[in-house]
Amino acid sequence: MTKVLTVADMTLREILRRRAVLVIIAMMPLAFYLSRRGDHLGQSIRFVCLGLGWALSTAALFTGGAARGLEPRLRLSGYRAHQLYLGRLVALWAAGGLLSAPYFLLILVDQDGVSHGAIALIMVLTVAVAAPFGLALSALLPRELEGTLLLLTVVGLQMIMDPADASSRLLPFWFSREIATYAVDHTDTSYLARGLVHGAVCALVLTALVALLSATRLRRRPHLRFVT
Amino acid sequence: MNDATNDVREHAGEHDAWLAALDGELRRRGIEPGLARHVVAEAAAHLRDSRQPPLAAFGRPDVYAAAVADSVGEPVSGARRPPPGPVRLEARGIVKRYRRRPVLAGVDLTVRAGQIAAIVGANGCGKSTLLRICAGMVSPDRGRVHVHGTLGYCPQDGGTSEFLVPDEHFVLVGAGRGMGRAAAVGAGRAHAAALDWNPAGAGQARLLSGGTRQKLNLVMAGLGDPDVLLLDEPYQGFDRGAYVDFWHQLWRWRDAGKAIVVVTHLLDRLDRVDTVLDLTPVPEPEIRA
Incomplete structure (x- = not known):
């Protein structure tokens, strides 16, 4: 546990020291929110949640990329692969919580007549999904430019695809539109249930993917034997 | 006055x-x-x-x-050296090809406790590849490596975190070795002092000069007293004094019973080390008709 917390601590320090990036990441959801606040309440809430997901995924993508050079030697220093990716995930989830809290308060103050509990659930699921999504992208696409372009594509598709279309369910943040519909339009609870299941499955699948990719990349090669 | x-x-x-x-x-x-x-x-x-x-x-x-x-x-430390100890690193029959190009063809290397082995050779002859195979970061096509004890590895470049200060690097590596924060920082600073570097108050790694960053890399490799040290040209960017300090640090580690493998193309004096593995390919003799 000490090793996981040490990695989490150092990852958080790294994130907090990228001040310019932090400002952009913190402001991105606000821009999304304000873009539709005047004319469409539901869209502004959906967009702010997507903005949070995009911002945190980007932070995770760059965090994963920055750790690539260091992780093999940390592995040799006594860390197990799961301690490394869990430490980074814990840090990113904590950063996501810090990023989301002000936006939840903003909606709480600014928007009446919506289900604030459901909006809090969207934010929790968004943070849970975005962190492993960004880390998985960084593991699959080691060059940050490629990862960023793919992230851009996914979030762009998330915004323009019809959520009723079955293929849109393959996108990782589909749940946010479903739960937001329940929260804003007060539809029946099937929207909430579908969104909850989709978000939970995405978070689990993406975390498992990060675990798999990390274990593969940082595996102990069979030619090397430590004799005690 | x-x-x-x-x-x-x-x-x-x-x-x-x-x-x-x-x-x-x-x-x-x-x-x-x-x-x-x-x-x-x-x-x-x-x-x-x-x-x-x-x-x-x-x-x-x-x-x-x-x-x-x-x-x-020569330094006194070299004159009173105890005989080498047990085998710490044993690489046998290492073969590696990149695409069709053979890089390593059946390389053997044995390093005992209290020995320094230098891997030398021309650019591209597979020095770093062999070291990375010994560290378990790259798989060979054939061959095996046995390590008796723990490993420390210092890469040629990279291997640090841009936004962390040196003490935080010591804490991070130290935690992997089971060291507490204070102990890791203390050990890191002591190793750094041997390289004539004071990391207290130093800025983030991205702001350090190339030579100082390599000192950080070297200190990280030695944290927790690993039994085998694999050093891949760790003196990049060192000035002359730091280069001399580096060799003295290696000799201290050797005297403490570490097995050290250092990749180098600057081996100006063979008496600095105990074993030299030259990976320069031998040109094949011309066949005359």
Whole structure:
């Protein structure tokens, strides 16, 4: 546990020291929110949640990329692969919580007549999904430019695809539109249930993917034997 | 205050700086501390009596220290070395190809506790690849590596976190080795002092010079006292003094019973190491019809 917390601590320090990036990441959801606040309440809430997901995924993508050079030697220093990716995930989830809290308060103050509990659930699921999504992208696409372009594509598709279309369910943040519909339009609870299941499955699948990719990349090669 | 007094103080400052530099250079060359003190005291007495500027009397401190070192022979640590201990690293029959190009063709390497092995050879001959295979970061096509104990690895570049300060690197690596935060920082700073570097208050790794960043890399490799140290040209960016400090650190590790493998293309003196593995490909003889 000490090793996981040490990695989490150092990852958080790294994130907090990228001040310019932090400002952009913190402001991105606000821009999304304000873009539709005047004319469409539901869209502004959906967009702010997507903005949070995009911002945190980007932070995770760059965090994963920055750790690539260091992780093999940390592995040799006594860390197990799961301690490394869990430490980074814990840090990113904590950063996501810090990023989301002000936006939840903003909606709480600014928007009446919506289900604030459901909006809090969207934010929790968004943070849970975005962190492993960004880390998985960084593991699959080691060059940050490629990862960023793919992230851009996914979030762009998330915004323009019809959520009723079955293929849109393959996108990782589909749940946010479903739960937001329940929260804003007060539809029946099937929207909430579908969104909850989709978000939970995405978070689990993406975390498992990060675990798999990390274990593969940082595996102990069979030619090397430590004799005690 | 008259001009004569100012002149004396100015000379005293010049003498002190030169003597301090001489002391550092003697230490870097592994001159025994008592002898170094004696040499510095003699030089100080000569400067006081002759009233000559030190550069005129002795020349540059590093050149004078080199002359002293040559006159007294090799460092004491090298003269009283115990025999090598048990095998710590054993690589057998390592074969590696990149696409169709053979890089390593059945390479063997054995390093015992208390030995330094140098891997030398031309650019692209597979030195770093062999080290990465020994570290388990790259798989060979054939062959095996046995390590008796724990491994420390220092890459040629990278291997640090841009936004962390040196103490945080020590904490991060130290936690992997089971060390507490204070112990890791203390050990890291002690290793750094041996390389004539004070990491306390140093900025984030991205702001360090190339040579200082490599010192950080080297300190990280040695944290937690691993039994085997794999060092991939770790002196990139070192100035001459730091390069000398680096070899002294290697000798201290060797004297402490570590098995060390260092990739180098700057092996100017073969007596610095115990084993040399030259990976330069042997040209095939021409076949005449």
